[in-house]
Amino acid sequence: MSTATTDSRRSLTDRFLNGVERVGNKLPEPFTLFLILFGITAVVSTAMAWANVTVQVPGATEVTIIRGLFTAEGLTWLTENLGPNYLGFPPLVTVLPILLAVGVAEKSGLLAAMIRKAFGSAPRWALPYAVGVVGVLGSIMSDAAFVVIPPLAALVFKAAGRHPVAGLLGGFAAAGAGYSTNLLVTSLDALFAGITTAVTETLPNAGSPVTPVSNYYFNVASALVLMALAGFIIDRVLEPRLNRQGVPRDEVTGDADAAPSRATDLRAELEPKESKALRWAMIVGVVLAVVIAVAVSLPGSPWRNEEGDYLPRSPLLSSIVFIVFTMFVVPGLVYGKIVGTITTGRDVPRVMGEAIRDMAGFLVLAFILGQFIALFNWSGIGQWIAVAGATGLETIGLTGYPAILGFIVLASLLNLFIISGSAMWTLMAAVFVPLFVLLGYEPAFIQGAFRVGDSATQVITPLNPYMIVLLAMLRKYEPDAGLGTLIARMLPFVIPFWLAWAAILSIFFFFEIPMGPGNGIYLPASE
Template sequence: MTTAPTAARSSRTDRLLAAVERAGNKLPDPFILFLLLFGIVAVASTAMAWGNVSVTVPGSDEATRIRGLFTAEGMSWLTTTLGENYLGFPPLATVLPILLAVGVAEKSGLLAAMIRRAFGAAPRWALPYAVGLVGVAGSIMADAAFVVIPPLAALVFKAAGRHPVAGLLGGFAAAGAGYSTSMLVTSLDALFAGITTAVTGSLPNPGSPVNPVSNYFFNVASSAVLILAAGFLIDKVLEPRLVRQSVPRSQTEDPDDGAPAGGEALDPNLSALERRGLRWSLGIGIVVAGIIAAAALVPNSPWRNEDGGFLPASPLLSSIVFIVFVMFVIPGLVYGRITGTMPHARDIPRVMGQSIKEMSGFLVLAFVLGQFIALFNWSGIGNWIAVAGASGLESIGLTGYPAILAFIVLASLLNLFIISGSAMWTLMAAVFVPMFALLGYEPAFVQAAFRVGDSATQVLTPLNPYMIVLLTMLRRYEPSAGLGTVISRMLPFTVVFWVAWVAVLTVFYVFDLPLGPGNGIFIQ
């Protein structure tokens, strides 16, 4: 039974989030919104170009001038790169192949069978924490996590008779807000370490060497806290609010997705034919995974980098989309063939076409998104914003731990404009690693602080293209959902993740705990 104080708190929270949702939904349709943002950047960049504004990126010897769209150079750039800006929009290379593959696995019934088998009899209370675990650990899949995890989490919740929208949004929040940390060592760890090491080379006292495991202890502790936080928020905040709002569990879902309408729990008991199809598809999946692993692990594998390894970059890590594609398509085809849901070769393009059709709105929106992001990067305004913010913080003259907190706040704010963590760290590390080294802080600690600000706010900004992908998915359940709907439901995750993550960093700081093997807080 809900107590009066609890009900009052829920009511206040609902009113606050509803206000955020109303304000956000007053924004224009995403296509019009990004068209307006494109115009604002076009005008601002032109004014700055006419004013001969330039920016000196830390580590560079020369200033880079801001380039304006409404100049001879800018108009030539736009007219010659319009198609390239669209086709070069980064999420397209991730979203489209994975949609084709997931479509095969979903329409064949494989995903529903796997979920029924794995979660049909699982305790309902554990599912939000399972989604939190998979989401926070999902950064090992790089950007593919934003496309794969949310819809699968929705199916898992639906299989258990829970609200599929809670799974969808919770999966995205966990994957996005916790993107910079994982219990596993990922390519992001190696990428950050490489950037930090490049900066420390010129320091008189660079502290301990930074490598891919320099933040490992901190990452493990952060991941554990964020998994629990994600599970709690999904279970106690997001899903109850959806129920209180009477958000329909299913409105426009494909009836062939293998999940029941209305949130009825799936039967965990499979038919003999379904069990046979599942055994064969999982067996083939294991064989395919083994072949991929063997091809990568053999000496002189073409999937290794020039040094014979896999980190910080290698063809294997660049093949994540391919690996996800084959691990969905091949088992899906096997299951469909055995169970009769996809008995003919002509069924393959049919179900793939259905998957693309469901995301056609995103493909249209991607056109204007691609133009906006290309202009934002080409003009140099993003670098100017980052360098100006860093210079402003540096001029404040804060010292001690308050300076670290101010640095995290700045990273969180810049994360609303510069979604790429590696690009933002490249800009910020050149300024703040040397600055904090003079204050006695290890570069690995500054890198750990950056991780906190790098992820939590990216699920709030429309400049995150995967947020638009999520909105497209959400509209399968709620056709009237807008950006305000997504932002209001992501806000609790951002606030709680940010506070919890800062708390973990504070514990490491106060007790001077090692961040990873051989890396502490203070330069000795």
């Protein structure tokens, strides 16, 4: 390939990426964005109310009358429900307890110890696959995964004689491209389920309740495939390319502008006390899991439903948040007590408080998200858009899987500009969940399809703030590296991840495999 051709392609890539950055930078930050959307919804709903617009939702016994915010009824509704709209925002009920629990496990050092153990015990040939496993599982740490996993992966790669930049970039790619899935139930599952529930509350015949485990089967299958795929790409694509390009294996600059990492003071190996603490935390976790399993499995268990089963509704499914909370808090306390990060009872609320402080931005954003969702549901605009959209798709015959793929593509494109998963799902769920429910799909399935779009592309957008952190880490090896360098090295992950995840969703769709306990693909009435 000629130098001129290479330079031309780089120029096209740079222009495209610069365009993405310019467009994205013109978008308001999420709070302002949803404040604007709230205002637009208020105006449109009022105009439709004045025009006496109504909609007949299939399955509903009564006609839905569109109500406007700037009417006497609307203004009193807002002034009476500003607080309830916020405190009643369903994600808060599930996300906050899990955040407190994950905060104990993270601040005690348990999660970091598990990551270091996974890296430290992996043989040299298996390190890329260990990075794939840890990266995908890293979403349990939320955004912390983006700053903890990459430098640790670089450290263990270098210690094993492999290219540290492959570990650095591979760790980031696995953590980002697989962000929406996990083998464990995470706060993200609770967050998405809460938003979906908020949308479906006003829909008749919306299928089984959406809980934090509604996508669990799909998540497990996806996580296993993406872990292996991430390891393969690191091993067979990324590292060989870095070697061919002659990227330095040692840090060549002490750049003072390099962003600090929360993991730079960590070693790959665990100290004896840390190993002991991790061992006891795992033992306690297993014992706790056995106790819970026995309690819910006994004949006549109060966690069964009236028919003696667990599906589609039961106290067990309603207790998922408690189970997740317990499985993080108790092992976290055991670990912290042994290593000394948690010594007294006063340390427990302290680490929980630190976890809440880390999520202060979400708690502020949740205020306007709750107002937007509440107005969207109360006004009836969501039902009107859903009926109109479903009718339009049926008219052109686009109601099958192509419509689902189109939805995923749209989510992937929006993910280049709206980095917040909760903000994007709030926006898309309000429109697409009711639409696809009318087409006969379970809300949990649409939520699972959204996960495919809300992951892979976030590691190639300049609007991802952690890309800047990663760039600072990369410049320790390549001082001249830029965002174009990062994005070019992320693309080998993005396309295979997207295709693999879409293929997994296709298998669940065509074979009608349940997405999670009690949640299938189609609504019962459509079967």
